Amino acid sequence: MALQLDSILACAGDFELAADLTVPEADRVAVVGASGSGKSTLLDVIAGFRLPERGTVRWAGRDITRLPPGTRPVSILFQDTNLFPHLTIRQNLSLALNPATGRRRPGDAERIDAVLERVGLAGFGGRYLAEMSGGQQSRAALARVLIQARPVVLLDEPFAALGPALKDQMLDLVAEIAEAEGLTVLLVSHDPDDAKRFARTVIVVEAGQVTAPRDTAALFDNPPPGLRAYLGGG
Amino acid sequence: MAPRAVSIIAALSVIGLVIGPVTAVVLRAEAFSGFRPADWQAFRFTLVQATLSALLSVAFAVPLARALARRDFIGRGLLVALLGAPFILPVIVAVLGLLAVFGQTGVLNRALSPLGVPELQIYGLQGVLVAHVFFNLPLATRLILQGWLGIPAEQFRLAATLGMGRRAMWRCIEWPMLRRLVPGAFAVIFVICLSSFAVALTLGGGPRATTLELAIYQSMRFDFDLARAAVLGVVQIGLALSAGLIALRVTSVPVAAKGLDRHAPRWDTAGRMMVLVDAAWIVLAALFLLTPLAMVVLNGVAGLSDLGTSVWQSAGHSILVALGSTALCLLWALPLATRWGEWLGLSGIALSPLVLGIGLFLIVRPFANPFDLALYVTATVNAFVSLPFVLRILRPEAETIRAEYGRLRGALGLSGWAWLWWVFLPRLKRPLGFGAGLTAALSMGDLGVIALFADPDRATLPLKVYQLMGAYRMDQAAGAALLLLLLSLGMFWLFDRGGRVGPAA
Structure with missing residues (x-):
């Protein structure tokens, strides 16, 4: 490939x-x-x-x-605006998982937790971007890319x-x-x-x-x- | 924002609401036998009152805006904020307030009569002008104040270092700004006053003080002369369109003003005389604008406890109409919050509500009794009339959202629904709340098309106040007016506040 x-x-x-x-x-x-x-x-x-x-x-x-x-x-990380600031990190990842409705499905919570842990943001799911440092925001954006699971x-x-x-x-x-x-x-x-x-x-x-x-x-x-x-x- | 199909449906429904009634009016106008002297009189009066109203509003606004621009004082921010209030103030409430101040038994006449000053007459051209200045002086002041505050502080600093006198400063700095802004402010107010109905209905009337809008109403309501109403409607459309196009050409100022709560420091305005002159303008304007409102509150408190069932029923109608208009206006505005959508929405300013009402009356009549549909027609027309203002509020933010998040939306592959629900509406909630509040308040206080259609069982609160005034039940009218004021401001506050709840977007 x-x-x-x-x-x-x-x-x-x-x-x-x-x-x-x-x-x-x-x-x-x-x-x-x-x-x-x-x-x-x-x-x-x-x-x-x-x-x-x-x-x-x-x-x-x-x-x-x-x-x-x-x-x-393909998934892409832009220079800025990689997540919606009015949504929590968990809601952002949920939206990336289910772009048709944004509603969470069974099993999504576990996937989101696993991805957040992978990027070092375990426990940060309920936060908004404004409540995080620059480095944490970059990790959250990376989590969005990972959860899209594109090669x-x-x-x-x-x-x-x-x-x-x-x-x-x-x-x-x-x-x-x-x-x-x-x-x-x-x-x-x-x-x-x-x-x-x-x-x-x-x-x-x-x-x-x-x-x-x-x-x-x-x-x-x-x-x-x-x-x-x-x-x-x- | 929304899928293209939704935008097209919204646009077509707005176009249909313009073309359908206008066509019905034009077709009906063919049966007209000719302009009567009274019609020419209404045409002339419409132009004269609009010209004088615009002229007076702008003439008073220039010194007031200058005083506000160069003076800082406690309460300045509040006064500037209050300059935005007349926009959502029900006309009938303002009229009652003005009557309490300038009317036959008003504060001013009572104060002046012991001094032997002849009694002031509020009805007729002078009353129409006072009311129009009351509504439009704040608008003109805000527009011109924006120009004054837009002059870079460096220019005044440079003028001060050059030792420029007041005349030179006026000629080189202030006059060029005014020359650019004043024609636009004049044109906007002229267009607004051209379609004046409620003010003319309550303070004008009679052959010498009838506007075209009022003449349309009278042909419908008193003579049931549909052809005459229709031809007056066509003239009104022509007049409003021509004036609207001229206004668009000469207007160079955005209506939504920001940053008016600051003042521009000056080095040339410390003279005692200038301070006194500025203070006089500010105090007089504040008295002119606030006393009528204070009188509405003072006179209305006593009447609030004795309103009667019919007033409460009318209040219920008004709330339903306001909520219906708000929902419909937002349904139109959300998919039309684009450049071309805003152009389309401008028809809401060009087309008079009464013409629209008559057109809808003519369309509905073969199928149903139009009077049964009075509240629905009123809600629809009010939504349409509010549309240009709501689009002006929504469009900048809607375009920013699309520009900022469009690529992220694409990268995620969000569906139209997910985009609307999770991104567009939440991020738009502040202007959406403000726009909804504006529509609700405007609709709540509207005394236009409802006057054409409504029977006593379907009166809205503004119409009820007007009917009570007509029946000389002034105490009850004052109570109902205060209720109307509270409901209008309350609706505005509720929606506007609703848009501010939750995390900052």
């Missing part, structure tokens, strides 16, 4: 993004590139928020290009607002869970250290062109000219 982007062309106004790549199952991939290079557009195409003008998105060989975001085998997870800089130590903690937690659950994770980040810490492979996006995933260590040892300029190496 793999995530495949075959001859994708996506347009946003004058901007064009071209991608042709395969991400193997259970890989942890960092997506790096300068601001405006097309990283978020790439994630939007995979998540289903943007329909490409051309090309196909496949998961496990199945064409998912035209599936709406909510029915894809592909997209992280669109969701921990950018956290301090360095907390961010590293969250990346380690995501990596650990991804490893255990066999999740395929794509992480967009501006910080090369995030990529080095988290990802096995790296996709470079430069002026709308997306490269195939390359081994993280090898890539940063010998970065291509575009990435070198982005990293500040001239």
Whole structure:
């Protein structure tokens, strides 16, 4: 099984993004590139928020290009607004489990408790986002992704607002869970250290062109000219 | 928010409510034999009173807004908040209050007669103007105050450092703001006063003080001349539409004002004379606006204990009508809280309630006795009339919710129902509560279309107050008016408070 982007062309106004790549199952991939290079557009195409003008998105060989975001085998964490602040964490997770009605079904409570425990938030189900710290909010958002139980997870800089130590903690937690659950994770980040810490492979996006995933260590040892300029190496 | 189909159904029902009655009125108007001198008189009076009302409201609002902008005093916030109250004040209550102050046996005449001052006459053009200024001076003041507070403090600071005199400051800073805002405020008030009915019904009347709306009512109620009522209705539609379009072009200020509870510090207003002038404007305006309300309370307390069954029955009708209007208005407003929905809702301002009422009367008549449906028609028309205001309140928040949570909704794959129940309604509850309160209060105090249809068994409370006034049972009228005031404010408070219960969104 793999995530495949075959001859994708996506347009946003004058901007064009071209991608042709395969991400193997259970890989942890960092997506790096300068601001405006097309990283978020790439994630939007995979998540289903943007329909490409051309090309196909496949998961496990199945064409998912035209599936709406909510029915894809993909869940996404945005930079912000990953949970509804007027609902408790438990209600948020319940809604993610039952998007048709939001009503809890038998067995849901146990699943929610298990996921909360998994992200280190046991006993926090009755709280609102405003009653939690930034790190706890990030864990709650991660719980929402986990409870959706989809094989592909997209992280669109969701921990950018956290301090360095907390961010590293969250990346380690995501990596650990991804490893255990066999999740395929794509992480967009501006910080090369995030990529080095988290990802096995790296996709470079430069002026709308997306490269195939390359081994993280090898890539940063010998970065291509575009990435070198982005990293500040001239 | 809602599935597209729900929005389309809501839009079609609103369009149907506009086109159906207007078509019925236009078709009926074909049988009209010609404009009578009294109709021309009503046309002229409508324009004259609307022009003078707007002119006076704005003329008084400019110095009052300036005084409020540059003075800070205890109770300033409360006074500014009270400037919003006339919007939900039942017209008939205000009229009773104004009569208690300016009427033949009112406070002012009683105070002035020992001094030999001739008796003030409230009925006629002057009464209509006093009532319109009472309702619209606060609106104009809020609009213009917003402009004054919108001038960056740096401009006054710069003027002070340059040593600019008062005239120069007026010419360079204040006059450009007023030139931009005053035409809009004038136009909005002109449009509101064009459709004046309840004020003209109670304080106007007679051939020299009849508005088009009142003439429509008289043709229906006294002459049962449907064709004449219809043609006056067509003229009213034309007038309101033209004025509404002009108002839209010249209006550059949002009606919902925020941050009016602060004041702009100035370096040029410390002179004793200026302080006195500002204080005089503030005190006079407060007296003008608050004394009638105080009189309603004072005169009404005694009558509250002796209201009679018919008044309570009317109060019951009013509560039912208000709740029905509120439910219908929200059912329309929720799916129409979009840009195009708000444009559609503007028809609620352009179309006069009486024209709508006559149209519905003509449509219903072949199938049922329209008088039996008086309360339903009133609830429907009141919902329609409140729609533009509720949409103005809901739309900004509704769009924010869609913008902020649309992607999360997509990522979760929430159904329309789950989105509505778990996200849209809970997050919208504050403006929803405010909008519902506004609709309920407006509907509660409405004395418009119900006057066309209702028989004594189906009177609402405002109509009952009017009937009691007509029968010179002023004590009972005062008691019923106080009850109406309490119910209107109570309904507003209940809904508005309801929207604030629970965790902050």
